[in-house]
Amino acid sequence: MKENKREEVINNMLGLRASISDKLAERNQEVDNIGYYRDFEFKGSGLAVNDAYVVKLKPSEEKPKSKEDEEGKEKIAYEIYDKDNNLIATVNEVGEIEFDPEFLESLEKVNKEYFDTLTLDEAEFELPEELGKDDLVLTGEELDEKQAGKELEKISEKIGSKDIEAYSTMKVDQTPRFDKMTSKQEIDPNAKVTQTETLADMIPEIKEKGIVKVGVVFSDHSKGQSGRFSFVGLDKDGNIHNIDSLENTQGTTTGQTVTSINSRDGSVVEEEQVAGMVRINGRNRTNGQEEMLSVKIGQYGTLEVDYVRADLSKDKDERYLSAPIETRNQRPTTRAVREMMDKTKNTEIEDELERSEGEIERDGETEIENMDNYAGNDEVTPDDVIVLKDGTETTLRKEAEKDRVSPEEFTRKYNERGGKTPDEKIEGIHDEIEEEFGAPSRESR
Secondary structure, X not given: OOHHHHHHHHHHHHHHHHHHHHHHHHOOEEEEEEEEEEEEEEEOOOXXXXXXXXXXXXXXXXXXXXXXXXXXXXXXXXXXXOOOOOEEEEXXXXXXXXXXXXXXXXXXXXXXHXXXXXXXXXXXXXXXXXXXXXOEEEEHHHXXXXXXXXXXXXXXXXXXXXXXXXXXXXXXXXOOOXXXXXXXXXXXXXXXXXXXXXXXXXXXXXXXXXXXXXXXXXXXXXXXXXXXXXXXXXXXXXXXXXXXXXXXXXXXXOOOEEEEEXXXXXXXXXXXXXXXXXXXXXXXXXXXXEEEEEEEEOHHHOEEXXXXXXXXXXXXXXXXXXXXXXXXXXXXXXXXXXXXXXXXXXXXXXXXXXXXXXXXXXXXXXXXHHOOOOHHHOOOOOOOOEEOOXXXXXXXXXXHHHHOOOHHHHHHXXXXXXXXOHHHHHHHHHHHHHHHHOOOOOOOX
């Protein structure tokens, strides 16, 4: 296969894997390998397809293994696509083929005479015993490496680095000096992350291995913990050590949306995408909460590291709350931010996530005061647009008109009132006014 054709095929494979990743995650499946076949035939049917991409699927490693899996009878399935990522057919665990209706309809429109000669009900799925000179098969791990390489190239161009190989090919059993690497970030493990804990408190392994700094470097996926990045330990001589307590999330959090307290004082809270996250082993709890570290690329290509708390009971785009960790380039956070993230002082984060969701949907961002348990420090004006749970938009002025009270009075009650959501606050005020003054003939809510 010529080099330019090989590059095109690999790009198509990566694009195909990305396009089907969400549906595979829902089915607890993952890509085992993708094969490109210049000429692929469904035996016994008369149907041949040019430029076919055959995706071999397997149960996700994160899914608990069934008894059948434990006995070695792992369920394998296939999906066949064309070069434009259109589904041609699926093959289940016992080899039964189901052709996609849209594919068949398109095939019949293009050449009905040819279509009528096919015996699709007799089709059999069988991969070629040997690859042709223009065929290519890449495993999931090889695709990870290709993807990581492309991402590194993009990042290298963005930050102007000319020495990408210095860190992209680093192996953890080597001892290169961290200070020789051009793209890195340093964390003092003894600086406060929350009001009661440092990173060294969260990860005892740091003290056990004599690690004096925690570093973040670019790495390829096969060696990195979370896609493009690795967290490593640095001893007093600058040598690199594995931090085994930081667990690979296998790329599932790459590009994940996180509710981020991205200002040191909590004055800006917004939804941001992170480049990757690693799970802190031993910090998950029976109530469905986990703790992680995340990395994102900040201004001028600087790596920014956050401490993340996750409420796994919520949807994946609404479950993460993060705050910055002090690094060489990031200032220390305030006490209010550290207490917000401190699980000993703020046991659950469900309330904060729910409050921030409505605020961010309304204004694009919010402040830490609007997420905490003190409703009195929330500042909402009579004419701020409030998005209710059912998607309805309202203002406190409109709600005040329903009760025939002044907008200022209704707003004061709202800003002083507790409650998880705007719906609960507004409904509570309506009930309070009704109880105090009787039920006015207000409009339907």
